[in-house]
Amino acid sequence: MAVVVRIPYEKVSSFRIKFFDGAESSLYRDDFHLRRDYYDSSLENSFDKFKPFELNEFIIFKCIIGSRAYGLEVESSDTDLRGFYLPSADLHWSLYGVPEQLEDQQNDECYWEIEKFIKLALKANPNILECLYTPMIVKSSELANDLLEQRDIFLSKLLYQTYNGYVLNQFKRLNHKFSKSGVIKWKHAMHIIRLLLSGITAIQEGFVSVDISKYRDSLLSIKNGEVSISEVNKWRLSLHEEFEISYKKTSLPDLPNYKKANEFLIKARKQMVK
Known part of the structure; x- marks a missing residue:
C-alpha cells in the first residue's frame, strides 16, 4: 500500500509515491491503477459469474400491447410483449442488485422490475397503463391478478399531463420536421392521435381503452399517408379541445393512490423473502 505525495506539475510528469515503510518512488500514470477502478472491475467480474441466475423465471x-392490442394490426405486425418481474429477496438485496428492466429487442419483449413498473404507473405512463388494461394477457400470477384488480389506483388527473402533454410536444416536432424537409413519419402521427383518443376515454370513463379498433380505418389512413398533415392537425386540435373539457369535468382524483400502491409493493416484496 502507498499514498501519492506529489502529483504531476509543469515539467514534472510523474507521481511521487510514498510506501508505508518510508521508501519513495516516481511512477507515471500508466504504471498504476486507481484502487476504485480495481474494485469496480472486480465487482463486474463477480457479476459475470453471478449470471447463471435466470431472471426471466421471475x-x-x-x-400483449402494440398494434395487435390496439386493433390496428396488419399482416406484417409484430407481437409486442410487456410485463413485470418480481426478483427474489436475495437477488434484490445483493450487491449486484437487479436491472430496472429486462429487454429482448429482437423479440420485442420488455419486462420492468416491479417497483419500476409501479412508479411509472403512478406517473400515468401510457405504456404502463396499457399493460394494466390490455385484454390480451399471456401470463398473470395470483399476485399480478391482485394488482390488476386494483389498477384504478393509478388513474388520476395526471393522465391529462402525460397524454396531452406528450402529444403536444411530439406534434411540434412533427410539424417542425415537415416544415424543414416535407417529410412526415405517418406511423408516429397515427399513434399520437391514438394516444389522444385513449387518454380522453380514460379521463372520461376511468378506464384505459387499449382496443381502439372503432377508429381503425381513420387511423390506418393516417399511417398509410392517405390524408394530409393539415387534416391530421385539425383532428388533433379538436381532440385537444375535447380532452381539456373532459379534464375539467372528470371525477378522477388529483393524484393516484400512493398508499395502496406502496402497500401492494411491500406485500410483493414480503412474498419473496425466504
Whole structure:
C-alpha cells in the first residue's frame, strides 16, 4: 500500500509515491491503477459469474400491447410483449442488485422490475397503463391478478399531463420536421392521435381503452399517408379541445393512490423473502 505525495506539475510528469515503510518512488500514470477502478472491475467480474441466475423465471405478468392490442394490426405486425418481474429477496438485496428492466429487442419483449413498473404507473405512463388494461394477457400470477384488480389506483388527473402533454410536444416536432424537409413519419402521427383518443376515454370513463379498433380505418389512413398533415392537425386540435373539457369535468382524483400502491409493493416484496 502507498499514498501519492506529489502529483504531476509543469515539467514534472510523474507521481511521487510514498510506501508505508518510508521508501519513495516516481511512477507515471500508466504504471498504476486507481484502487476504485480495481474494485469496480472486480465487482463486474463477480457479476459475470453471478449470471447463471435466470431472471426471466421471475416474470409474473406478461401481456400483449402494440398494434395487435390496439386493433390496428396488419399482416406484417409484430407481437409486442410487456410485463413485470418480481426478483427474489436475495437477488434484490445483493450487491449486484437487479436491472430496472429486462429487454429482448429482437423479440420485442420488455419486462420492468416491479417497483419500476409501479412508479411509472403512478406517473400515468401510457405504456404502463396499457399493460394494466390490455385484454390480451399471456401470463398473470395470483399476485399480478391482485394488482390488476386494483389498477384504478393509478388513474388520476395526471393522465391529462402525460397524454396531452406528450402529444403536444411530439406534434411540434412533427410539424417542425415537415416544415424543414416535407417529410412526415405517418406511423408516429397515427399513434399520437391514438394516444389522444385513449387518454380522453380514460379521463372520461376511468378506464384505459387499449382496443381502439372503432377508429381503425381513420387511423390506418393516417399511417398509410392517405390524408394530409393539415387534416391530421385539425383532428388533433379538436381532440385537444375535447380532452381539456373532459379534464375539467372528470371525477378522477388529483393524484393516484400512493398508499395502496406502496402497500401492494411491500406485500410483493414480503412474498419473496425466504
